[in-house]
Amino acid sequence: MRHLLSTADLSHTQALSILDTAEEMAAVSTREVKKLPTLRGRTVVNLFFEDSTRTRISFEAAAKRLSADVMNFSAKGSSVSKGESLKDTVQTLEAIGADAIVMRHWASGAAAQLAASDWTDCAVINAGDGTHEHPTQALLDALTLRRGFSAAQGQDPRGTDLTGMRVLIVGDILHSRVARSNIWLLRTLGADVGLVAPATLLPVGVEKWPVSVFYSLDEALGSGPDAGPDAIMMLRVQAERMGGAYFPTAAEYTRRWGLTDERLARLQAHRGALGQTPMILHPGPMNRGVEISAAAADSPMNQVLDQVSHGVSVRMAVLHLLLSGSERNTA
Ligand code: NCD
Numbered sequence: 001m002r003h004l005l006s007t008a009d010l011s012h013t014q015a016l017s018i019l020d021t022a023e024e025m026a027a028v029s030t031r032e033v034k035k036l037p038t039l040r041g042r043t044v045v046n047l048f049f050e051d052s053t054r055t056r057i058s059f060e061a062a063a064k065r066l067s068a069d070v071m072n073f074s075a076k077g078s079s080v081s082k083g084e085s086l087k088d089t090v091q092t093l094e095a096i097g098a099d100a101i102v103m104r105h106w107a108s109g110a111a112a113q114l115a116a117s118d119w120t121d122c123a124v125i126n127a128g129d130g131t132h133e134h135p136t137q138a139l140l141d142a143l144t145l146r147r148g149f150s151a152a153q154g155q156d157p158r159g160t161d162l163t164g165m166r167v168l169i170v171g172d173i174l175h176s177r178v179a180r181s182n183i184w185l186l187r188t189l190g191a192d193v194g195l196v197a198p199a200t201l202l203p204v205g206v207e208k209w210p211v212s213v214f215y216s217l218d219e220a221l222g223s224g225p226d227a228g229p230d231a232i233m234m235l236r237v238q239a240e241r242m243g244g245a246y247f248p249t250a251a252e253y254t255r256r257w258g259l260t261d262e263r264l265a266r267l268q269a270h271r272g273a274l275g276q277t278p279m280i281l282h283p284g285p286m287n288r289g290v291e292i293s294a295a296a297a298d299s300p301m302n303q304v305l306d307q308v309s310h311g312v313s314v315r316m317a318v319l320h321l322l323l324s325g326s327e328r329n330t331a
Contacts, residue, residue, distance in 0.1 A: 003115040003124040004318055007135045007185035012161065015142070015188055020158045021317035022143050022310070028065065029313060038324045039068035045098040047089070048127070049075040049105045054284050054308055055127050055137070059102045062315035068323075071096070086110070087119045094120045100323055101125070108132035108177075123322040131175050131241065136318060137283050138181035140311040142189060144281060144303050145231055147310070152276045163190030166228075166273050168220055170196040171235030171257060171291050174203050175242070178283045179235060183211060194229065196220045198257060200246040201237075217257050221266055230272035233281040234259050234291050250290055259296045268301070279303050 001014060010018075028036055044063040046056050056072065063070045073093065075081070080089060090101065100123040103111050108130030115124040128134040145165065150157035167186055173179045173195050186193050193211040195202065206213055214220035222228045237253065247253045254260065259267075259280065267278050280292075280302040288294050296302060 001321060003111075003126075004135050004322065005112050005115055005124065005126045006133045007138050007181045007188070008133075010135075010185065010188060012188055015139070015185060016159065016161065018139055018314065018317050018321065019143055019146060021321060022139070022313040023158050025065075025316035025320070026310070026313040028316070029309075034065055035067055036065065037067050038320055039063065039066040041069075042099045042323055043069045043071065043097050044100045044102060044319065044323075045071045045073060045093050045122075046127075047073045047093065047101050047103045049080070049103075049110075050128065052104055052127070054311065055104065055134075058308065058311040059125075059127065059136075059315050059319075061312050062319055065312070065316055066319055068099075068319070071098070086114070087117070090114060090119050090122075094122060098122050100319065102127050104128045106130055125318060125322070128177050130177065131180075132177050133181045134177040134283075135181050135185075136311065136315055137178050138185040139318070140307055140314040141178075141182055141233065141281055141283070142185055143310045143314055144307050145191075145279065147306075148279050148303065149230070149274055149276065153274075161189040162186060164273055165191040165230045166194065167191050168194045168196055168214075168229040168232045169235065170217060170220075170232060170259070172201045172237045172246075173197045173206070173235070174201045174246075175238040176235050179233075182233065183209060187211075194220055196257065198247050198253075217259075217263065221263065221270070226271060226273075228267065228270040228272055229278055230274050230276065231279040231281060232259065232267065233283075234286075234296075235283070236285060236287055236291060254290055258290065259292045261293050261295050264293065264296045264299060264301075277301060281307060284308070 060070050102125045104127040110129045111126035146157045169179050187210050196214045196217050282304045
C-alpha cells in the first residue's frame with residue numbers, strides 16, 4: 001500500500017491489518033512515554049483546504065507519537081488565496097522535505113489526483129475529499145465498533161471482523177464522505193448496512209449500493225427488543241454543501257430523522273443482532289438539537305470521544321504502514 005485514498009481500495013486483509021496495527025498503537029498511547037521512534041527523521045505535512053478540528057489534530061498527534069516532524073498547512077492565510085495552484089503548493093512542500101501529505105480538500109477526487117500526478121513522490125493520505133471519501137474516519141469507526149462488541153463478549157478484538165453486525169447510518173448521506181467510506185469498509189468487514197435519510201439526502205443510484213435503504217428512522221429502528229441495529233451512526237446535516245432546501249425545516253428534520261430523547265429510550269431497550277445495547281456513533285462535529293438530542297449526545301451509549309481517541313491509533317497505524325519499512329512503494 002503506497003497511499004490511502006479510499007476504503008473501497010482496501011482488501012479484507014489490508015483492513016484487518018490496519019485495525020490490528022491500531023490496537024498495537026493504542027497500547028503505546030497508554031504508556032507513560034507515549035512515543036515510538038519509528039518515523040524519526042520523516043516529515044508529515046497536514047495540507048488542509050477545509051476546516052477541521054478532530055482530523056487535523058489527530059493526524060498531528062499520531063505523527064508526533066511516531067516521532068515524525070509535522071508541518072501544518074491551512075489554505076486560509078496561505079498563498080492559495082493569492083492564486084497558487086495545488087501543484088505549486090505541493091511542490092513547495094516537497095521541496096521543504098515532506099515524506100507524506102495528509103490532505104483534506106473540498107474537491108472530490110483531489111487526493112486521487114495528487115497521488116496519480118508526477119507532482120510529488122510523497123505518500124498521500126486522504127483526510128476527506130469533498131463528498132467522496134474519508135477513509136481514516138471509517139477505519140476509526142470500525143475500530144470503535146469492533147472494540148465495543150468484543151469487549152462486551154470478553155474477546156480479544158484482534159483478528160476479528162464485523163460479521164453479523166447491523167449498522168444504521170442516518171442523515172445527510174448525499175453530502176457525507178464519512179458515510180461512503182463507512183459503507184465500503186463495513187461491507188468489506190462483513191457488517192450489514194442500512195441507510196436512513198429523507199429521499200432528498202440520498203444519492204442517485206443508491207439502490208445499486210450493497211445496503212438497505214429506509215426513509216423513516218422509526219421503521220429502521222423496528223420494534224421489539226431483538227429488532228434494530230447494533231450501532232447507529234448519526235451524521236451532521238452538511239448545510240455548507242447545500243445550495244437549496246433539502247427538507248422543510250430543521251425542526252421537521254429532527255422530528256423525522258433525529259436521534260431524539262424518545263428514540264434514545266427505544267434504542268436503550270433494544271438488543272441488536274449481537275444481543276447488546278446498541279452503540280451510538282457520530283463523526284463530529286455534533287449539532288445538538290438537530291440530528292442528535294443533548295441526552296443522546298451525552299449518553300454512555302455514545303462513543304464520540306472514544307472515536308476521537310481511536311482516531312489517533314488508526315492514524316498512527318496508517319502512517320506507520322505507509323512510511324516505515326517494506327510496505328512503501330510496493331503497490
Ligand atoms: C466529518 C468531515 O469533515 O467529513 N468530520 C470529521 O472529519 N470527523 C463530518 C462532518 O463534517 O460532518
